[in-house]
Amino acid sequence: MNEIQFCLLLAVALFSIGIYGLLTRRNAIGILLSIELMANAVNINLVAFSRVHGGAAGQVFALFAIALTVAEVAIGLGLVILMARTRKSINVDEARDLHG
Amino acid sequence: MSALEILGLSLLALFVLAGALGTVLSKNLVHSVLWLALALVATAGIYVRLTAGFLAGAQVLLYAGGVITLAIFAVMLSARIEGGPIPNESAKRGRGALVALAVAGLFGGVLLQADVLAPRDLPVVDAADIGRSFLGEYVLPFEVLSVLLVAAMIGAIVIARREDP
Numbered sequence: 001m002n003e004i005q006f007c008l009l010l011a012v013a014l015f016s017i018g019i020y021g022l023l024t025r026r027n028a029i030g031i032l033l034s035i036e037l038m039a040n041a042v043n044i045n046l047v048a049f050s051r052v053h054g055g056a057a058g059q060v061f062a063l064f065a066i067a068l069t070v071a072e073v074a075i076g077l078g079l080v081i082l083m084a085r086t087r088k089s090i091n092v093d094e095a096r097d098l099h100g
Numbered sequence: 101m102s103a104l105e106i107l108g109l110s111l112l113a114l115f116v117l118a119g120a121l122g123t124v125l126s127k128n129l130v131h132s133v134l135w136l137a138l139a140l141v142a143t144a145g146i147y148v149r150l151t152a153g154f155l156a157g158a159q160v161l162l163y164a165g166g167v168i169t170l171a172i173f174a175v176m177l178s179a180r181i182e183g184g185p186i187p188n189e190s191a192k193r194g195r196g197a198l199v200a201l202a203v204a205g206l207f208g209g210v211l212l213q214a215d216v217l218a219p220r221d222l223p224v225v226d227a228a229d230i231g232r233s234f235l236g237e238y239v240l241p242f243e244v245l246s247v248l249l250v251a252a253m254i255g256a257i258v259i260a261r262r263e264d265p
Contacts, residue, residue, distance in 0.1 A: 002218040004217065008216065014120050015203065021196075025124070033132055034123070051152075056225045059154070063155065064245060070166055079259055084178035
């Protein structure tokens with residue numbers, strides 16, 4: 001097993017842990033943190049492949065991904081605060097207004 | 101890879117996985133955020149090992165600096181509004197673990213069979229190359245990204261502000 005394969009396997013483990021958190025966490029902040037883990041796994045993949053492929057493209061895309069994730073987190077946490085303010089709870093199971 | 105390199109990389113991977121597991125398993129939400137910080141900083145170490153130094157810096161600055169601070173703020177604000185510590189229990193663990201293991205088995209199995217190329221002796225991509233790519237080949241996405249960041253910033257303020265002035 002070489003360095004690249006090791007990093008790709010690490011990314012798989014990280015992504016799976018993120019999925020576990022995404023499915024089991026019940027409060028909105030925990031879910032956002034799990035999404036961070038999954039985005040981070042994708043970035044490791046991008047950088048690992050750019051190490052094999054050469055050129056700046058892989059790292060540039062990883063930087064784009066990081067910036068997009070930061071924007072997503074800012075919006076997501078804004079929504080969490082709004083939810084806490086309107087419902088007095090950030091448990092996602094209680095936000096069922098659109099459930100019908 | 102020499103033995104020392106393998107040891108270093110394994111240690112970093114151990115920190116990443118410990119941080120990730122702490123994030124999804126901790127009973128305390130603030131501890132979850134701090135475990136995530138560990139995972140993200142250790143990931144920056146992985147980037148350094150993959151000769152992506154600039155990206156490691158950006159990772160520490162944006163993720164470990166920005167995202168973690170934002171998350172801590174959100175935890176404190178919503179805990180104050182809720183009036184007490186936020187419950188951080190997990191539910192439906194069995195099903196979550198099943199899906200996670202299925203994903204890990206699928207991707208991991210494919211990856212172990214795949215013929216992954218070894219890292220070659222390519223010229224290291226430094227910050228100057230990344231800057232040239234951003235303002236050359238990828239200048240349009242770069243500018244769109246700045247518009248998106250402004251929109252996200254304004255959106256976050258509008259969403260989270262108090263209604264009564």
